Amino acid sequence: KVANRVFSGIQPTGVPHLGNYLGAIENWVKLQDEYSSILYSIVDLHSITVPQDSGKLRQNILEMTASLLACGINPEQSVLFQQSKVSEHTELAWILSCLTSMPRLRHLPQWKMKSSGQKEEGSLGLFTYPVLQSADILLYKSTHVPVGEDQMQHLELTQDVARIFNNHYGHLFPIPRAILSETKKIKSLRNPIAKMSKSDTQTLATVSITDSPEDILLKFRKAVTDFTSEVTYDPETRPGVSNLVTVHAAVTGLTVEEVVHQSKGLDTARYKYVVAETVIEKFTPIKNEIERLKAEKGFLEQVLNCGAEKAKELAGPIYHEIRKLVGF
Ligand code: ADP
Numbered sequence: 001k002v003a004n005r006v007f008s009g010i011q012p013t014g015v016p017h018l019g020n021y022l023g024a025i026e027n028w029v030k031l032q033d034e035y036s037s038i039l040y041s042i043v044d045l046h047s048i049t050v051p052q053d054s055g056k057l058r059q060n061i062l063e064m065t066a067s068l069l070a071c072g073i074n075p076e077q078s079v080l081f082q083q084s085k086v087s088e089h090t091e092l093a094w095i096l097s098c099l100t101s102m103p104r105l106r107h108l109p110q111w112k113m114k115s116s117g118q119k120e121e122g123s124l125g126l127f128t129y130p131v132l133q134s135a136d137i138l139l140y141k142s143t144h145v146p147v148g149e150d151q152m153q154h155l156e157l158t159q160d161v162a163r164i165f166n167n168h169y170g171h172l173f174p175i176p177r178a179i180l181s182e183t184k185k186i187k188s189l190r191n192p193i194a195k196m197s198k199s200d201t202q203t204l205a206t207v208s209i210t211d212s213p214e215d216i217l218l219k220f221r222k223a224v225t226d227f228t229s230e231v232t233y234d235p236e237t238r239p240g241v242s243n244l245v246t247v248h249a250a251v252t253g254l255t256v257e258e259v260v261h262q263s264k265g266l267d268t269a270r271y272k273y274v275v276a277e278t279v280i281e282k283f284t285p286i287k288n289e290i291e292r293l294k295a296e297k298g299f300l301e302q303v304l305n306c307g308a309e310k311a312k313e314l315a316g317p318i319y320h321e322i323r324k325l326v327g328f
């Protein structure tokens, strides 16, 4: 195992969707065998950058916890914790925000995307949450961060902020590096040029990993493809079928080429059924485990409390060093 430290976060959106699992969580599970120190955070502070119902948020935090455990995050190997339970995240975010310029944040794509269409410009929290992300990572002197390509610019901000801090106050933070996920973005089943997302309001577009077999079959049956019936991989001209191939490859662990070769001779209607079956087979045991764990609220809370204790133990001494350097 590499003697480095991994940090990553996921928003408490309840049960993850297929994109979250294949694009992030599956990789998180693998990293547990490769790195000696890992923190995975359920980043509730990030989720309130858009309006949340408090009862629903509380429930979503527990559902995400159950889901991560069921997917194979092992609290003996990884520190699994709720971000807001470790107050140093927000304290460090303040210090880092004083080292970050407004134009630097204004150019980040997330801000442009999420704030556009809102009547006001969007909240201050939405504007500065990449700084909170930087604090999440640096608070533990993390060296590696598994990210999707869409998050690369945020990691670059973190690297810049770490350098600025080091130059200004004295060398403290390692410059964290990306662990890029091999899995391609999973696209919406109804609009295969957009990514599959929890916030997609279209029906049948997003597959939750706890969907019933009937729902999974229906969603894949209704997946948007095109007028060619053959199975080929060409994301530019055939985004719909290519997305099915991406899902198929990711779920089975085969390469895109292998999947295409194996599926030669199937028409797309039949192919949708094949892909749905592989998804159902992969997620049925995970779904059952999530349902079992969701009923064990006390256990889930205990896992989170334990994780918060461990995270605080790691953050405390580092934040103490930070304070001294800043002059507090
Ligand atoms: P969402 O975009 O649905 O709100 P998050 O932003 O909470 O999900 O993403 C959590 C993790 O899942 C991130 O690492 C992100 O890169 C990954 N992820 C989200 N959607 C997809 C997708 N469609 N395909 C692959 N990975 C994804």
Ligand code: NA
Pocket (backbone or CB within 6 Å): none
């Ligand atoms: Na996202």
